[in-house]
Amino acid sequence: EAEVAQSPRYKITEKSQAVAFWCDPISGHATLYWYRQILGQGPELLVQFQDESVVDDSQLPKDRFSAERLKGVDSTLKIQPAELGDSAMYLCASSFLSGTGERGQYFGPGTRLTVT
């Protein structure tokens, strides 16, 4: 069964350093999401792409976070500089719109970021 791929699975970085996460969605899924999940809480949407275009980045801290999906396939999320409060799980998800109008959303395994 096709899966959303993410790398790395774990990342430890010092504050003020730059860090990048990569996501490869399920083939054919036009919509891609990046979420941040703090331990014990639900995921929080950071950015949503439709193909290569940003649909929603209203919750993305743009002073330090950036995201791109240049060819409308895989995507990169970058943090520069990292802060202690950025320690969290970063989840990527992709979705498709079925013939019935339902949107099936599939999550990757996540990247666990620890900022020291």
Added chain:
Amino acid sequence: KNQVEQSPQSLIILEGKNCTLQCNYTVSPFSNLRWYKQDTGRGPVSLTIMTFSENTKSNGRYTATLDADTKQSSLHITASQLSDSASYICVVSAYANDMRFGAGTRLTVKP
């Protein structure tokens, strides 16, 4: 205030017992409601998705119910297994690209 509230925050049950998790929402308009299971350190996996007209949907030992009038949903787990230990997240969509996540219920199944 979160538009999707889940209860209880955490729950411990013995293997083989049943349990019910609750999800109340204020999201409007309503498109669909999903329940996800998230194992520790993993991404969420979809269990069920229900639209306005659906009252109940089952996936093996998992049964979700929806009352769109009272804006409440429940996830019932029958004959729990140790592998059911996970967080269960309720997600409500107002329209196709909008998903509001609950904080989740942390379920622990003990032998």
